[in-house]
Structures are given as structure tokens and as C-alpha cells.
Amino acid sequence: MTIHTGHPFADPDPDPARRLRGRVVGAVTLWTAGDRADRTGLTVTSLMVALGPEPRVLALLDPDSDLLAGVRETGRAVVQVLTWGDRQLAEAFAGTAPAPGGPFRQAEFVATSYGPRLATTTTYADVSLVGEREVGWSVEVEATLDAIIVGDDADRPLLHRRGRFHTI
Structure with missing residues (x-):
């Protein structure tokens, strides 16, 4: 066995854009789509809500994810804001x-x-x-x-930064 002084998986030439993204705190959401026979979901932190007469949500999804395929097929999804107690689910x-x-x-889950x-979610949106x-x-x-349902803010939010979950 060899003992190294540095982290064994550290990138010797880290991508600055990846490092910047890691320092941006994101709310953790769960996106789900489909029905009982063909349902899919994905944890998503790269999103934002754009306000206006017709508010929108913008999110970055993995192009190979089952969720993206499900959203494309049905044209719909549920976006749920997760809390600290949802860490394992995330x-x-x-x-x-x-x-x-x-x-x-x-x-x-409720169909x-x-x-x-x-x-158990108290804050969620139905999206098209x-x-x-x-x-x-x-x-x-x-x-x-x-449709938007905003629950009380009593639960601690689940946040993601630098590969780890946090809360406030």
C-alpha cells in the first residue's frame, strides 16, 4: 500500500468552469414525469424560475436521462422542492x-x-x-x-454546493 500526500482522485488540471459551478449554491429539486407503469425522476439543482406574465422554469437536464425522455414523451412534469429530510431520496x-x-x-408518491x-412535499409545481x-x-x-403550490417555510431547505448537501 502506498500513502499519498494529495487526494487520490484530485484532478491535476481542474476545469475552472466546473470549479465555479461547484461554488454556486443550488436548491435541490426532484423532477418526476410519467405514470405508475412508466414513471421516472431525477434530482436537479441547475434551475431557475423566470418571472413574468407567463412565468417559466428553466433547468439543465442530462441528455441521456430517463427523465428527459419522459418529459419529452408526456410534455409534463412535477418539480418538487426538497428539504433537509429528503437527502437520501435526492x-x-x-x-x-x-x-x-x-x-x-x-x-x-401520489399519482x-x-x-x-x-x-410529503409542501412546495411543488406542475409544469409543461x-x-x-x-x-x-x-x-x-x-x-x-x-400550477404552483408553495407550502410554509418551516422545513430546512436542501441545498447543494461543492458536491455536498447543506442547509441553512
């Missing part, structure tokens, strides 16, 4: 933690016409796909906010 839907039986077996909604475009290694989706 990891399961990100594919970074074990999820025996799949991520939808890790919590209770809606927009997709599965986390039963308006457009998409390739941006870098992602696909930027634009969706209308068809």
Missing part, C-alpha cells in the same frame, strides 16, 4: 445511493396527471414543456408553471 434519484426496488420505492408527486436546446453537455428545458 441521492437515490441522482443515482449516487442504493435504492432497493428503485427510487420510487424509497418514499410515498397526478403531470407525474408522480412526493406525498415549452422548448429545449442543447447547452454544453446538458439540455436546457423551458417549461410553463401551470
